[in-house]
Amino acid sequence: MEIITLPDAANWESLIHRPLIDHHLIYDTVTEILEDIKSRGDEAVVHYNRLYGGAGDKNLMVSPSEIEQAVLRVDDRLKSAIRTAIQNVELFHRSQKRRVKRIQTADGVICWRKQVAIDRVGLYVPGGTAPLFSTLLMLAIPAKIAGCKKIVVCSPPLKNGRLDPAILYSAWSLNLENIFKVGGAQAIFAMSRGTSTIPAVDKIFGPGNHYVTAAKQLVQLEGTAIDLPAGPSEVLIIADGKANAAFIAADLIAQAEHGPDSQVILATDDASLLKKVAAETGKQLKNLPRAVIAKKSMRNGKLILFRNLNDAVAFSNLYAPEHLIIMADNSRKVASRVNNAGSVFIGPYSPEAAGDYASGTNHTLPTGGYARSYSGVSLDSYYKMITFQEISEEGIRHIGPAVATMAEAEQLSGHARSVRIRLESIKKPGL
């Protein structure tokens, strides 16, 4: 990890830089897949499943018997852990429901907004090096709470043609029915357009590799909503001299093991902590199963010494990390000054891993600086807010003249007339 000491604020911009991933380069490949799925449907989906290393089963849908077998194969400890996670994630996301507030903006003018579930959502659960059943939980639980009528799940099959039992157990726990053994860009396009087996959806959620991300960008241009622009995962830790170096090292490594492009940063006001963390990191990396991956991303990691924690927070706000862990004497006060971050972990007993799995917060979060303008996935992500207004005779008498005046000033006489014809009918009832 690079140690950076008291960087000048003028140079912070260069330190927040993430490697830019240019998806344009793979658009051609991905567009070919899209065109093929448009013309051949399921046949093309099976073809790309085979081509890109997955199994070649023609039955794309997971059968009830596959689910039954999977439920038997997951051990009790994991089942119980998954139940704990479901409980906490449900509780937190349920609390995000919004009640309807009817507002009288003027006499006789009532306005309100109503949360209405998006009808059909598609959830992409990546496979690859690890079976990410936690992603399924994070994406499906709010969809169930919102009441989406159709929840479609796609995940790449293992070499044996099946999905990982923990993924299927999670799906079974949430009563999900439309689960398909499809991965990659083909999964995104199949859900976006629909095929004879895979239902079309209105919005697609979930992380994935560059092909999945590029495919999501393309379908967004064609009218299917997506959750978030996805990128490599990140953690920034703000810590002072009292923080536990071993905890910090463990959290940096946890982030680094995600992938070689993971971003890890420590921002502190204590020079000795930097050294302790560097030493602890070396120690803890031994015997880590995914040490090769973790070491690769640690190489781009940064340990930065700031003059004080205020500077560390200011830097973090500029960087806008996906995950921000705060271990300081007064972590809460530091947290209150955060204005750009995906999810914030306050205090020594709040490791990022807790939020990844079971604290209750969602782990689908904005990366790459997107936290400046995007929120993570939440119950909101599964709703549209529809606005309503009900205006009475009295109401239109109140606001009608202003509306007509403004419409005329915008040279939209038809708009003005649609108000005036009503005002005149009130003056002359029976018109």
Place this chain on the structure above:
Amino acid sequence: MEIITLPDAANWESLIHRPLIDHHLIYDTVTEILEDIKSRGDEAVVHYNRLYGGAGDKNLMVSPSEIEQAVLRVDDRLKSAIRTAIQNVELFHRSQKRRVKRIQTADGVICWRKQVAIDRVGLYVPGGTAPLFSTLLMLAIPAKIAGCKKIVVCSPPLKNGRLDPAILYSAWSLNLENIFKVGGAQAIFAMSRGTSTIPAVDKIFGPGNHYVTAAKQLVQLEGTAIDLPAGPSEVLIIADGKANAAFIAADLIAQAEHGPDSQVILATDDASLLKKVAAETGKQLKNLPRAVIAKKSMRNGKLILFRNLNDAVAFSNLYAPEHLIIMADNSRKVASRVNNAGSVFIGPYSPEAAGDYASGTNHTLPTGGYARSYSGVSLDSYYKMITFQEISEEGIRHIGPAVATMAEAEQLSGHARSVRIRLESIKKPGL
């Protein structure tokens, strides 16, 4: 307008079709503008302002004296109307603030979300055939309420090199300072990247022509958030036999005068209403200043007879209109069954024009069927929701084992260790 009688539900899909606008065709042009702005900054902005019909002033920023002069030139009736609109829009958007709810998901585990304003927002106010100061109000009022630190406004200059006085008066009323005489794709790129005069922003709002829309799509891929995918405006009216045909015709015409590609649909269960509306429309189109535009879009309009209002609502939900007006015996009951729409206008005295200007709701809404998955602009659009979690010793003892078990099952041992190292330190304090 086309009259369609009792269409079979199997054929509804063909009736909800909107003309697809393929922005790919203009990406090349727009990308050229982007590259030029990347290399030449303001100089390129001035160049494209001149090239695309705008005035060629090198001073892009609106000066305080221009604003002062504009304020003097707006007549009192319009000023008062704008003040009414500001008041109502402010009241409704202020009511959308969310309070922080701290949720204990498990003993010792507290999670919450906090609304934090997006630092820098860019508002695009189209010029062209009419000075759309109402768009500035709709986009800037929630930005002010949210507390965005930097609010940048771009709008294309008139032939005289100035902005319309009503736009400047609106900006002055809201204490906006960063107003630039820049239109088209160049405005979007300038706000996305920043130039020496125009500040960079994190999110761009506002409608525009195809070039503006294509530019917004491109900057979204490069990391600048956008409000909504924009398209031609639409209205669908659900009405029964008791509805006032003159009101309906006026509302259809108001929508049609927006542009030749506006979409207007009437869905009713009463055959005689169709005829009355057709006759009224013809009558009202006479003397309409924008009759040429309105007639063009009316030609693609549809008057559809359904078996009953239930079918009309089901059709509307499939169509997902930007604006939905309901004039029926029990409009409220019909409204309660709406699940896809941008903004809903309930009853005879709620014309769309009221929501366009002054009822309080926002007029920046999802078009082209996007209402199936997108909400209109609201106070939410100017915030990120940051999640926080604070876990105590007790909390990590509660959820830690579940987290470690799940992490191991996902083959992420580093994650499991980041929890176990904490659990062990609690067992053996002082570690």
